[in-house]
Each structure stands twice: as C-alpha cells, then as structure tokens.
Amino acid sequence: MEIFHWNPRRPLFAGRIGNRIRVRSRVNNFGDLLGPIIVARILDQSGHDRTNCGRSGGKLLSVGSVLQFAEDGDIIWGTGRNGNNPVSQHRFSDLDVRAVRGPLTREFLMSTFGIQSPEVYGDPALLLPLLFPELLSISKAKTSEYAVVPNLHDIPRYSSHPAFISPLADVSSVIQAIARAEFVAGSSLHAIIVADALGIPCRLFRSDIENRLKYDDYFLGSGRDIQDVGDDYDSAVRMGPHQRLAWDPQPLLSSFPYECFR
Incomplete structure (x- = not known):
C-alpha cells in the first residue's frame, strides 16, 4: 500500500x-x-x-x-x-x-x-510528541524567542525576517527549530500544529495564497472554535497565542x- x-x-x-x-x-x-x-x-x-x-x-x-x-x-x-x-x-x-x-x-x-x-x-501531526517523545525534551531547551514559519508560497515575504525558518528545510531541523522557540507565528499550518502539539504558544497569520478552510478545519477538529489570525507576523505577535489545544489523541x-x- x-x-x-x-x-x-x-x-x-x-x-x-x-x-x-x-x-x-x-x-x-x-x-x-x-x-x-x-x-x-x-x-x-x-x-x-x-x-x-x-x-x-x-x-x-x-x-x-x-x-x-x-x-x-x-x-x-x-x-x-x-x-x-x-x-x-x-x-x-x-x-x-x-x-x-x-x-x-x-x-x-x-x-x-x-x-x-x-x-x-x-x-x-498532532501525534508527534507521543510518537517521538524526545521532542518534548528538545522543547524544554529554548534557544530562540520567536520562530516565523510561513507557508511555502509566502516565503518571499518573510525570508528576510531574523526569526525566519524555511518550511523547505530538512524535516527534523524545522521541527526542532519550532520546538526550541518560545513563540511560533506562521502561515504554515503544520508549523502551528507542531507548536500546538508541543504546548508552545503560537498564532497563525494570514497567507497570501492559501484558503482559510484548512486552517478553520484544523481548529475545529482540535476541539476549539475558529481562531482569529493576524494579518502579518507583527499583528500575530501582538495578538498573542491561540486558545490552547483541547484534543484527545486516542x-x-x-x-x-x-x-x-x-
């Protein structure tokens, strides 16, 4: 298969x-x-x-x-x-x-x-900490205040940001960079999902290309109402984190x- x-x-x-x-x-x-x-x-x-x-x-x-x-x-x-x-x-x-x-x-x-x-x-992807518990240990050793992870279509807009993490980098390095941040902002859905799974405060900001449906679907499917999103990185940081994850993995x-x- x-x-x-x-x-x-x-x-x-x-x-x-x-x-x-x-x-x-x-x-x-x-x-x-x-x-x-x-x-x-x-x-x-x-x-x-x-x-x-x-x-x-x-x-x-x-x-x-x-x-x-x-x-x-x-x-x-x-x-x-x-x-x-x-x-x-x-x-x-x-x-x-x-x-x-x-x-x-x-x-x-x-x-x-x-x-x-x-x-x-x-x-x-919400199962990552259960399947790879070492991520929880990595997440305890914070090395950066912020991580900015855009959707791949939004990379040109944020690639010069000092906290930029490319979603096209090696999978393990992206996940570990997210885990080591104190706050994650992004238009990459899975950057937000990984942050949520690890209990890291995070906020979605609007994508220039992606439809809102997949983001709203994720929030509703993870036990929350549809969450407000920032227009860009700065507004996402000002808004602070989303409502915490309320989801049973079983x-x-x-x-x-x-x-x-x-």
Whole structure:
C-alpha cells in the first residue's frame, strides 16, 4: 500500500528558462513529508511490518490537505480538504474514511459525495510528541524567542525576517527549530500544529495564497472554535497565542488502519 504524500517536482528556475530545463527538484515542504514518517513510527511501535501490506491496491492518505488526490478504494486517516481546489478536482465516489482533519472535511465528504465519515478528527501531526517523545525534551531547551514559519508560497515575504525558518528545510531541523522557540507565528499550518502539539504558544497569520478552510478545519477538529489570525507576523505577535489545544489523541490513534499491515 502506498503511503501517499504530496511532493511534486518543480522547475529549478522560474519562467520560460525553467520550463525549458528538464531537470526538476522536489518541493520538500516539511508538513507534506510528515505522513510517511508518522505512519512508519506507528507501525514500528505497534509491531506491524510496514513492508508487508495485508491489503493489495489503493493508498493511505494521512497528513496534508490532499483529499483531491484520493481515488476510489483509498483509505483516509486524518486528511483534510484544500479550499483552493474546486469540487471538480475530487474524482472519487467510494472511500474508506477512518478519520479526517476536521468537521469541514467531514461535511464535504458526506454532503457532496454521500461518503460516510466518522466523527473522528485530528491532524496526525498532532501525534508527534507521543510518537517521538524526545521532542518534548528538545522543547524544554529554548534557544530562540520567536520562530516565523510561513507557508511555502509566502516565503518571499518573510525570508528576510531574523526569526525566519524555511518550511523547505530538512524535516527534523524545522521541527526542532519550532520546538526550541518560545513563540511560533506562521502561515504554515503544520508549523502551528507542531507548536500546538508541543504546548508552545503560537498564532497563525494570514497567507497570501492559501484558503482559510484548512486552517478553520484544523481548529475545529482540535476541539476549539475558529481562531482569529493576524494579518502579518507583527499583528500575530501582538495578538498573542491561540486558545490552547483541547484534543484527545486516542480516537485518532485507535482509528489507524492497523489491519492493513501484517
């Protein structure tokens, strides 16, 4: 079974030159790389063999706003809808839904496609401290006052900020940089999720590109009302942290499709 994650290739250079050069590099957005890492750790800790799948065909979609990549027969575990993608880009009619990121994704599946979806919510990245408890120790050793982590589309706007952390850097280094900050501000959804999971005060600021749906879906799915966001980094810091996480990880863990792996 494929453990799906979004990581397409893109031109090395923008514009016509980039389109003419066949060499492409991976995007490597850290949040979109977390799914296979989390699934592998769950299987390892539960004694399942991740190389020996008990189900032929299909794929498992977990972390990310990647519902539009689902196909009939796929398993959905913690996945969310991306509001930038219209209904027409969702080409499925039969999914095995175990959990979704939040109630907005669940409502979309049920009302638009008639696909049953249990009321089990949560982005699997919230499980990171349970799966990698060393992150809690790292988080106790603060080395920076702030971390600024924009969505990959917002990088040009914030790359010169002294507290900037690129979401395109190595996954481990991004997570550890977030863990060592006293306050996290960002338009990267998974920067906020990692901060929330580690109990670090954080505030979302508005993305120039991303639709609000995935952020609202996450907040609702993690036991909170939709939270106000800053217009930029400065306003996010002035607003102070979001409401603390109020979420039980057990339903999401229990809904994992263990039976698909021998």
